[in-house]
Every structure is written in structure tokens, then in C-alpha cells.
Amino acid sequence: MQDNPWTIRELLKVTTDYLQKKQLDVCRLTAEILLAHCLNITRMDLYLDLDRPLNDSEVSAYREAIRRRISREPLEYITGTQEFWSLSFYVDKRVLIPRPESELLVEQTVELLKKATLSDNPRILDLGTGSGALAVAMAKEIPKARIWASDISEGAIEVARMNAQRNGVSDRIDFRYGDLLQPFAHQDIAFDLIVSNPPYVSSEEYDDLPPEVRDHEPRLALDGHQDGLFYISRIIEQCPNFLRPGGWLLLEMAPGQTEKALELIESKMAYSESARIMDYSRHYRVVRAMKIAD
Ligand code: GLN
Numbered sequence: 001m002q003d004n005p006w007t008i009r010e011l012l013k014v015t016t017d018y019l020q021k022k023q024l025d026v027c028r029l030t031a032e033i034l035l036a037h038c039l040n041i042t043r044m045d046l047y048l049d050l051d052r053p054l055n056d057s058e059v060s061a062y063r064e065a066i067r068r069r070i071s072r073e074p075l076e077y078i079t080g081t082q083e084f085w086s087l088s089f090y091v092d093k094r095v096l097i098p099r100p101e102s103e104l105l106v107e108q109t110v111e112l113l114k115k116a117t118l119s120d121n122p123r124i125l126d127l128g129t130g131s132g133a134l135a136v137a138m139a140k141e142i143p144k145a146r147i148w149a150s151d152i153s154e155g156a157i158e159v160a161r162m163n164a165q166r167n168g169v170s171d172r173i174d175f176r177y178g179d180l181l182q183p184f185a186h187q188d189i190a191f192d193l194i195v196s197n198p199p200y201v202s203s204e205e206y207d208d209l210p211p212e213v214r215d216h217e218p219r220l221a222l223d224g225h226q227d228g229l230f231y232i233s234r235i236i237e238q239c240p241n242f243l244r245p246g247g248w249l250l251l252e253m254a255p256g257q258t259e260k261a262l263e264l265i266e267s268k269m270a271y272s273e274s275a276r277i278m279d280y281s282r283h284y285r286v287v288r289a290m291k292i293a294d
Contacts, residue, residue: 132160
């Protein structure tokens with residue numbers, strides 16, 4: 001420890017150098033985000049007070065945050081937040097950090113609901129809700145919708161409930177615990193729309209994921225076994241029993257899986273109008289299909 005207290009300016013400088021030495025990326029930004037987080041101020045505030053001296057407990061909280069990042073823990077778990085659909089979500093290691101490409105599922109839902117054939121008060125299921133990002137974003141975006149959100153992880157359901165509360169939509173979402181559609185078996189429920197971002201990383205790709213993802217995000221939320229299609233194929237198989245005729249299934253997946261998913265959908269004979277949709281990086285990311293009448 002140096003004799004004089006560290007200032008914000010000095011601490012950001014040495015920490016940025018340290019993160020660089022440890023070969024992390026966006027080092028200056030990371031140093032700033034974590035210091036602002038530890039001091040409970042904004043990044044702008046740091047710049048307005050660069051010569052502010054920091055006390056020992058502030059410095060030790062920061063050291064701990066930096067230690068976590070050096071061990072490749074994602075920044076979002078350390079700060080406990082991630083933005084999705086311009087809303088703020090609490091995240092921790094019980095849930096996958098919401099990815100920007102999943103916003104395409106919300107956009108597509110809104111788009112499909114404009115079709116006259118769908119109900120004014122649609123029933124929507126977010127299957128495998130995780131942090132609740134999709135369910136909460138849809139509740140915000142579609143005020144007339146009734147929303148259900150399910151997950152097999154009790155920890156995820158707890159986080160999703162917190163996020164519904166945080167965004168003022170907890171009375172709009174019905175949370176269910178269980179494997180895929182099992183919570184809705186024997187319930188006589190027919191959804192207008194089922195949306196899902198299931199685990200879809202293949203066994204082959206799993207080990208090559210960045211350490212942030214592979215070693216810190218929940219395997220249960222990522223691992224789609226062999227070719228990554230384990231859950232996707234089960235969802236395609238089960239959903240016709242839980243959709244009303246004319247209702248839609250919307251599934252996120254890896255671009256290389258979309259062709260196989262379309263084949264599975266077409267071989268099922270329960271769907272029509274299947275299509276795949278590109279995300280903003282111009283990769284096929286979402287597959288959708290409509291349930292035909294029985
Ligand atoms: N898009 C995620 C990733 O590549 C995977 C998400 C998922 O399996 N649902 O890290």
C-alpha cells in the first residue's frame with residue numbers, strides 16, 4: 001500500500017495497466033465500470049472528481065471486484081446488472097446473462113401479434129425464462145398480454161421474479177417451476193404464442209466457449225447436448241399440444257441449427273408457415289412456425 005490514499009485517477013490508471021497485463025479486453029472501461037459500481041456512483045461522477053482520495057474499505061471492495069474479473073467472471077455478475085430491451089435486469093450466476101440477439105424474439109412476438117388472427121389478450125409463454133428477460137420485456141411491451149414463464153431451475157425462477165418486481169410487472173407474469181411444458185400438462189391451456197431461448201450449445205462447442213461463459217454461466221442454461229438440438233427438438237415435438245390453432249412457436253438457436261430445426265418442424269406435420277429470421281449481425285437466429293388446426 002502507498003502512504004497517501006489512492007485517488008480515483010491513480011487507481012484507474014494502475015488497474016487498467018493490471019487488467020491489460022492479465023490480457024483482458026476493454027480494460028479502461030472495465031476499470032471504470034467496476035470502480036463506479038464499488039463507489040455506488042456513475043462513470044461520469046468518476047470524471048467529475050478524479051482527484052478524490054479513496055478510503056481503505058473503498059479500495060478493498062474494488063480489489064475484490066477486480067480479483068473476480070481477473071478470474072474471468074463476467075462483468076455483469078460482478079455489477080449484478082444487465083440491460084435488455086432498454087430495461088434493467090438483476091443477474092447472478094443462477095441465470096444466463098441476457099444477450100442482445102434475444103431481443104429479436106421480443107420484436108418478432110410484437111410483429112406476430114399485429115396479425116388480425118391473434119387474440120387481443122394473447123396468452124404468451126416464455127419457456128425456460130432464466131433471468132425473466134423475455135417475459136418481462138414482453139409484459140412491458142404488450143400491456144394486454146397474459147404471460148407465463150417457466151424454468152427447471154428454482155434459482156432462475158427466484159431471479160426472474162425479482163426482475164418482474166424490479167420492472168413493475170410482477171402481477172402480469174405467472175411463474176411455474178418444472179421441465180419444459182410439464183408444468184402445463186393436464187391444465188387445459190392453449191397459448192397464442194410460445195417463445196423460448198433454450199440451451200442450444202453443442203457438446204463440441206461447449207469447451208471452446210469463452211471462459212466467462214464456460215466457467216461462470218450456468219451449464220444448465222447453455223448445454224444443448226450432442227448437436228445442441230436436444231431441447232429444441234423436444235420443444236418442437238411438445239408445443240403443438242400447448243398451442244392453439246393459429247398460435248405461434250418462436251425459438252432462438254445457433255445459426256447452424258436453423259436448417260435442421262426447420263426440417264424437424266416440417267416433418268412434424270403440425271405446423272405451417274415455418275421460417276427463419278436473421279438477427280442484426282445477419283445470422284439466422286430465430287425459427288418460427290404456426291400451429292395448424294388439428
Ligand atoms: N447465445 C449463447 C451463447 O452463445 C447461447 C445461449 C443459449 O444456449 N440459449 O453463449
